[in-house]
Amino acid sequence: MVERGGKVTARTVDNVKSVTLTAEIIRNVKESATLYSDEWLGYKGVSRIYDHSIVKHNQGQYVNGRIHTNTIEGFWSLLKRGIFGIYHSTSKKYLQMYVDEFVFRYNTRKGTESERFNLLLNNIENRITYKELING
Numbered sequence: 001m002v003e004r005g006g007k008v009t010a011r012t013v014d015n016v017k018s019v020t021l022t023a024e025i026i027r028n029v030k031e032s033a034t035l036y037s038d039e040w041l042g043y044k045g046v047s048r049i050y051d052h053s054i055v056k057h058n059q060g061q062y063v064n065g066r067i068h069t070n071t072i073e074g075f076w077s078l079l080k081r082g083i084f085g086i087y088h089s090t091s092k093k094y095l096q097m098y099v100d101e102f103v104f105r106y107n108t109r110k111g112t113e114s115e116r117f118n119l120l121l122n123n124i125e126n127r128i129t130y131k132e133l134i135n136g
Contacts, residue, residue: 001028002072007107010075012096018045025050036067075106 001024002008009028013020022045029035034051037043039058046052053067062068079102083090090098108116 001025002075004071008072008075008103010079010099010103012092012099016040016042018042022046022049036069038069075102078102078106 001010011024013024018041021042025035025046026049029050031049034053035043035046036053036055037046039054039056043052043054053064055061055064055067055069063070079099082102082105083098087098104120105116108119111119
């Protein structure tokens with residue numbers, strides 16, 4: 001999920017069924033928000049809770065005035081390019097860590113490299129040892 005001109009929130013989910021996606025949206029999005037999505041059936045339930053508009057990609061529609069999903073699709077493109085171009089692959093076990101890295105990169109994109117590095121250092125809560133990484 002991404003707020004236009006704001007921050008992105010992303011996490012791995014077990015499936016993309018309506019009940020799963022709706023729970024994540026409710027957990028992360030204010031009820032007063034307006035949602036824009038594509039026509040994926042997993043988003044069907046959010047229309048009962050939110051002002052929800054849809055672009056119909058399967059009909060060749062990608063923008064309808066203010067309604068589009070280009071912002072979030074841009075984020076997913078950066079994540080996918082990062083995994084395939086930098087890391088080459090990932091496993092389900094570590095996928096959330098890769099997602100977290102690219103969320104951090106996206107949400108700090110307007111800062112300098114030194115600001116980003118200092119922010120990272122200030123927010124380190126724990127470390128993982130090589131033994132934990134391999135045996136975990």
